[in-house]
Structures are given as structure tokens and as C-alpha cells.
Amino acid sequence: MCLYKKICKRLILLFMTFWLSGCAPFTENNLIEEISPVTFLSISKGDEGKLKVSTIMPPLSKENKFVMSQEVSLLKEGVQKYNLNFYQEIKYGQMRMLLISDELGKDGIMSIINVLLTDPDISLRIYLVIVKGNFDEYLESQLDKDENFDYSFYRMLKHYEEKNQGELTVVNLHQFKNLLYTPYSDPFLPVFKIEEDGVNYEGTALFQDDKLVETISSLDDRIFQLINNNHYLSVLPIPEFEVVLGHVRSKIIVDIDSSYSTMTYTVKIDTRIEEYRGEKQLFDPKQLENMKKDIEIHLEKQTHELIKKMQELKVDPLQLGIQTKRPFSKPMEEKKWIEMFEKMDIKIKYKINIDPLTDANSKRQNF
Numbered sequence: 109m110c111l112y113k114k115i116c117k118r119l120i121l122l123f124m125t126f127w128l129s130g131c132a133p134f135t136e137n138n139l140i141e142e143i144s145p146v147t148f149l150s151i152s153k154g155d156e157g158k159l160k161v162s163t164i165m166p167p168l169s170k171e172n173k174f175v176m177s178q179e180v181s182l183l184k185e186g187v188q189k190y191n192l193n194f195y196q197e198i199k200y201g202q203m204r205m206l207l208i209s210d211e212l213g214k215d216g217i218m219s220i221i222n223v224l225l226t227d228p229d230i231s232l233r234i235y236l237v238i239v240k241g242n243f244d245e246y247l248e249s250q251l252d253k254d255e256n257f258d259y260s261f262y263r264m265l266k267h268y269e270e271k272n273q274g275e276l277t278v279v280n281l282h283q284f285k286n287l288l289y290t291p292y293s294d295p296f297l298p299v300f301k302i303e304e305d306g307v308n309y310e311g312t313a314l315f316q317d318d319k320l321v322e323t324i325s326s327l328d329d330r331i332f333q334l335i336n337n338n339h340y341l342s343v344l345p346i347p348e349f350e351v352v353l354g355h356v357r358s359k360i361i362v363d364i365d366s367s368y369s370t371m372t373y374t375v376k377i378d379t380r381i382e383e384y385r386g387e388k389q390l391f392d393p394k395q396l397e398n399m400k401k402d403i404e405i406h407l408e409k410q411t412h413e414l415i416k417k418m419q420e421l422k423v424d425p426l427q428l429g430i431q432t433k434r435p436f437s438k439p440m441e442e443k444k445w446i447e448m449f450e451k452m453d454i455k456i457k458y459k460i461n462i463d464p465l466t467d468a469n470s471k472r473q474n475f
Contacts, residue, residue, distance in 0.1 A: 117222065119152035144194065145202035148258050151220065154179035154207035162244050162260055164196055164345055173255050175247045183223045200229045204262045206250065210240045213320035221288065221318065224281055232282035236267045238313045238320065240301025244286045275342065277312045288318060291442045292429030299323050316423050328414050334358045335375060335411065336426050343382060356380030362431050370453045375411065380463035396462065404458040412456045419450050
């Protein structure tokens with residue numbers, strides 16, 4: 109009986125050691141020679157409701173690379189099929205990007221996002237991107253020209269995220285999750301389009317919950333960067349006035365009246381003129397002031413149309429609903445906010461401060 113108790117105590121002690129240390133009796137084989145850590149996955153619609161999952165193999169070694177695609181019903185099923193068709197085991201620990209086709213985005217990506225969020229091997233910092241066009245065909249065509257295309261694409265996204273350049277939308281899994289599950293917000297993602305000369309940035313995809321409902325581009329996307337994303341643009345071309353504004357920084361003030369019927373959206377901008385090809389004499393303060401008024405009216409009209417489009421789509425990527433929160437009062441239901449936002453009268457005001465034009469070369473000569 110005494111021996112039986114000792115054996116039980118040792119077994120309990122062994123179990124507690126494994127449990128408290130987080131160790132499992134079975135360890136995964138992570139020998140670098142035997143695994144293949146993928147750096148990205150491309151997901152598009154397959155036949156009969158399936159998902160088509162593609163990546164470049166082998167991702168890191170110097171062997172000849174090829175595009176591997178599998179049509180699966182479940183995302184993780186793709187890993188199993190990869191492993192059955194390749195001599196190394198697929199690992200997600202180094203994944204940096206997830207590229208989703210726009211067709212799949214329109215159907216909803218909630219299930220894909222949830223799979224990524226529950227996998228401890230996948231970082232929350234992976235970039236999410238919407239792609240228009242056949243990305244698999246483009247990859248195959250690029251392997252002979254630029255076999256490190258995936259790494260170059262990742263470096264571009266990382267650059268614009270870290271340096272906050274304000275040129276394009278960059279969203280990672282953590283940010284998308286917050287926008288998706290936080291009240292008074294709808295997520296958005298960058299959109300890249302496959303064209304003859306490469307993969308080009310097109311604009312920003314707006315989502316209603318997890319479904320892609322609209323892509324904004326050109327000046328609408330530039331305004332979106334200013335009023336929501338980075339609040340900074342290195343350059344803002346306005347062809348209508350033959351002018352390019354540079355180092356554009358914005359500050360937003362939102363005011364909703366007590367009856368929630370009118371919203372006044374004020375955008376304060378500090379900038380300078382980078383290039384001008386018109387006929388006005390911008391060294392003349394009066395003509396510069398006229399130019400400023402023209403730009404303010406133009407941007408007010410464009411911004412009003414952009415927010416009007418959001419009202420029609422019933423999406424709130426600007427998180428304007430947060431402005432309805434009041435101290436010591438119960439927050440409004442998100443559904444009720446969207447109904448009020450749809451009918452709300454929106455007033456847009458721009459206040460632009462343009463630095464006076466100076467001869468930079470003459471200044472340098474004085475030093």
C-alpha cells in the first residue's frame with residue numbers, strides 16, 4: 109500500500125511538471141533542414157465553393173521555386189495537402205502576408221480571419237491584402253524574372269507601415285481584428301491590382317463587417333489617408349488646379365449636434381506647394397489666397413461625396429460613431445448609430461494653411 113502511494117505521488121509530480129512548464133510529451137520537429145516555413149499564402153475562390161490556397165515552394169532555400177496550389181474546403185486542410193506533396197513539412201511561423209482575392213472578400217472573410225487568430229504559430233502582425241486579378245498566374249510568370257518577388261512585396265508594406273509615409277493603406281491582422289470586432293467601426297484593407305507592368309496599388313477596400321463592399325481609389329483614397337489612416341501625405345496632386353501639395357498634415361475635428369441630425373466635419377491642413385504649372389502668380393499673396401480657397405472648396409466637395417458614399421453603404425471606417433459617446437450615459441447601439449448616420453446631414457469644412465512660397469536656393473546661398 110505504501111509503495112502504491114509513492115508511485116501515485118511520483119506520477120502526479122511528473123504530470124504537474126509537464127503541466128506547469130507548458131511542455132507536452134510530444135514535440136514538433138522543427139529542424140530547419142526538414143521544414144519549409146512559408147512566407148505568404150494567397151487565397152481565392154476555387155470550384156464548387158472551395159478555397160484555392162497557393163504559395164511559392166520552397167520559400168527560403170536556393171532550389172528552383174514553383175507555385176504550389178491546392179483546392180480545399182477548409183484552410184488548414186491545405187497544409188495537410190501541401191505536406192503530402194512536398195518533401196519538407198510546411199510551417200506557418202514565418203508567414204508575413206495573406207493575400208485574399210477580391211471575389212472572396214465580397215463573400216466574407218470572417219472564417220479565414222478566425223482561423224488565423226486562433227493559430228498560436230501565426231503572428232498578429234501579418235499583413236492582409238486584397239488582390240484583383242489572377243495572382244497565381246502572375247506569380248508563375250514572375251518566378252523566372254524575380255524569384256524574390258514575395259520578399260520585395262513584404263518589404264514595401266513594412267516600409268509604409270513603419271515610416272508612416274501616408275502613401276497607401278497598410279493593415280495587419282491585429283488592426284483588422286480590432287476594426288472588425290470593436291463597436292462603431294468597420295475594417296478596411298489595401299487593394300492591389302494585377303496589371304501588365306506588375307502588381308500596382310489601386311486603393312482601399314471598405315468592408316461592411318467582414319464583406320468587401322467598395323473600393324475607393326485616386327483622390328478619394330488620398331483623402332481617406334488624410335482624414336483617417338495616417339493623417340499625412342508626402343504629396344497630394346490636384347490636377348484640376350495644376351498643383352501638387354507637399355508634406356500635407358491634417359487634424360480632424362468632429363462635432364455632432366445633440367439631436368444627432370447634423371455632423372460638422374472640420375479638416376485643418378498644413379502644407380506647402382511642391383509644384384505648380386498654372387498661370388497664377390503664387391508669390392502674390394492675393395492670388396495664393398484665391399488658390400487656397402479654390403482647393404478648399406474642391407476638397408470639401410470630394411470629401412462630402414466620399415462620406416456620402418459611406419452613408420449609402422452603411423459603413424463607418426472613420427469610426428464616427430465614437431463621437432456619440434457621452435459621459436454618464438449608456439452607449440448607443442451600433443445598429444441604431446448606423447441608421448442615424450445614414451440619414452445624417454454632413455457638413456465639411458476645410459481650413460488650409462499653405463506655407464508662403466520662398467526661394468529655397470537663395471536661402472541656401474546665404475548660409
